[in-house]
Amino acid sequence: MTPGARLQAAIDILSTIAEMRHPADRVVDGWARASRFAGSKDRAAVSELVYSVLRHRAELAAALGADTPRLLALGAVALIDGAGHAGAMALADGARHAPAALAPDEAAALRAAVLPAADAPASVRLNYPEWLHAEFERAFGGDLEAEMVALMERAPTDLRVNLLKGTREAAMEALAAENVETESCPLSPWGLRLKGRANITGLKAFRDGLVEVQDEGSQLACLVAGAAPGEQVVDLCAGGGGKSLALAALMGNRGQIHACDTDRRRLAKLMPRAQRAGTRNIQTRFIKPHILPGGADADFPDLEGKADSVLVDAPCSGTGAWRRSPDARWRLTPELLESYRVTQAEVLARGARLVRPGGRLVYVTCSLLPSENEDRIAGFLGQCEDFVQLPWQARWPDDLPVPHAPPGLALRLSPVRCGTDGFFVAIMQRKT
Structure with a gap:
């Protein structure tokens, strides 16, 4: 897929999420299954752009003055991924499978877009619904900003070692034999954290019941x-x-x-x-x-x-x-x-x-x-x-x-x- 085609795929997925209000992972997985032409790098790039928009939607909407899937995706490319306004606009050139060229108002919004400054409302800068602000203040107090920043980051993939089938050390060795590197979770005595990405359900250690996907917090x-x-x-x-x-x-x-x-x-x-x-x-x-x-x-x-x-x-x-x-x-x-x-x-x-x-x-x-x-x-x-x-x-x-x-x-x-x-x-x- 070309960069423009990846962008258009992300726009299509975001449009489906907005219209159907279905969970993003379900929509992304459905697109991947239906798009056999997309290689692993294509799927990863499209998924990353979709989730980048969802993590930063409030600040992107404020920067652009609009929240259409098309402009949000272009804004994420320009402002979050660092391609800049010109780099994002170059992808919307009307070529086959790429987004159509920007209308004058879209181009003007993208050129003028700047992420909210430090004096913007916390809910905009940190991307959460404003009506939840009082609850989060009550929960975190002075740690609110740090916790909300952390909630915008990508979570690690944690595994729980099934002690009915083996030890944590045995699981680490079995995963390493399948070229999956892990480290012990800091707190859970059964937890392993992936150092990279892996198709967990395709691994023998998973099929044999030695490991299950489970966040360390759930394990605790x-x-x-x-x-x-x-x-x-x-x-x-x-x-x-x-x-x-x-x-x-x-x-x-x-x-x-x-x-x-x-x-x-x-x-x-x-x-x-x-x-x-x-x-x-x-x-x-x-x-x-x-x-x-x-x-x-x-x-x-x-x-x-x-x-x-x-x-x-x-x-x-x-x-x-x-x-x-x-x-x-x-x-x-x-x-x-x-x-x-x-x-x-x-x-x-x-x-x-x-x-x-x-x-x-x-x-x-x-x-x-x-x-x-x-x-x-x-x-x-x-x-x-x-x-x-x-x-x-x-x-x-x-x-x-x-x-x-x-x-x-x-x-x-x-x-x-x-x-x-x-x-x-x-x-x-x-x-x-």
């Missing part, structure tokens, strides 16, 4: 949640089952994990993954979204008040994962955020009913917003007086380095403080 959430051999564990919002698989390894295949979800399609992905991982103590359970207040939970007649641990990996805004999904920041609305908060309260209340006296209720989000984290826990504890919050430090293994997390009972991870995606973990115990 599982580590502090804990699960001992022989326990009865409920993963209430299991999705594709990444955390269930990590907990199964912690349990050494002893005990039982009940992986539950309201989406049959997501849940169906778990058992093939469990088979590949050599996991034998997971069973899946499709559940309905809601239960009647005060009534019996028909989906859990056998587990009410009996679980040693209930993991509530709650649906959330995903603000902690913006490094991986920069388009998610632009899809989030106040109404959608409020719907997440309602669901979070519901699943916390539902999970609490399953915990035995002395058992644990673990609430996890990949959100950085206090309204989805601290506020939800405060609301829950205010209504459920038979639970008490435990300090996460008490659940942390003595032989591991401690995350540089903010003080408090809950564990809060972020890119700047911990080098991970943003996560929140609160551990509550039911009184005996």
Whole structure:
């Protein structure tokens, strides 16, 4: 593909994302599958330009005075990639597969474009919705700028070594034999971080179940949640089952994990993954979204008040994962955020009913917003007086380095403080 054709492909993808409001990774993958003429370097270049626009959309729109996919892509080439106005305009020459020549108003906007200065609003310079500013200030205080800059960077690719299949050292050797260089993650005892890029799902180490893709922050959430051999564990919002698989390894295949979800399609992905991982103590359970207040939970007649641990990996805004999904920041609305908060309260209340006296209720989000984290826990504890919050430090293994997390009972991870995606973990115990 020519540079102009790559630019046009990025414009087409951005247009689809804007019109359909589909996740960017799904649209990019769909384009790649349908564009067999595109080589690996072409796919990488197109993908990089798309994600560059999504990471910098607010400042590009401010610089250009417009937010059309075509101008945003040209602006990213000129201002983010460093090609300059002339370099970007040269790619839109109307040649075959390249963008059409710029209209006079487009050319004028591109020539005049300058990225916002230091006195511009933080939400513009740092590319997040302005209506979230108060929440981020509350979350980060004086660290807001550094954390939001970090959320614009590309996230590393982390792997979790499956201890049911081998050690971290054995996994590093197996990956090196496939020309994939890794290093140990700083905090997770099971974590490996790629030094470059690789097609993980095509590797023998992945197909054999020795490694799974999982951010180090997610691994740490599982580590502090804990699960001992022989326990009865409920993963209430299991999705594709990444955390269930990590907990199964912690349990050494002893005990039982009940992986539950309201989406049959997501849940169906778990058992093939469990088979590949050599996991034998997971069973899946499709559940309905809601239960009647005060009534019996028909989906859990056998587990009410009996679980040693209930993991509530709650649906959330995903603000902690913006490094991986920069388009998610632009899809989030106040109404959608409020719907997440309602669901979070519901699943916390539902999970609490399953915990035995002395058992644990673990609430996890990949959100950085206090309204989805601290506020939800405060609301829950205010209504459920038979639970008490435990300090996460008490659940942390003595032989591991401690995350540089903010003080408090809950564990809060972020890119700047911990080098991970943003996560929140609160551990509550039911009184005996």
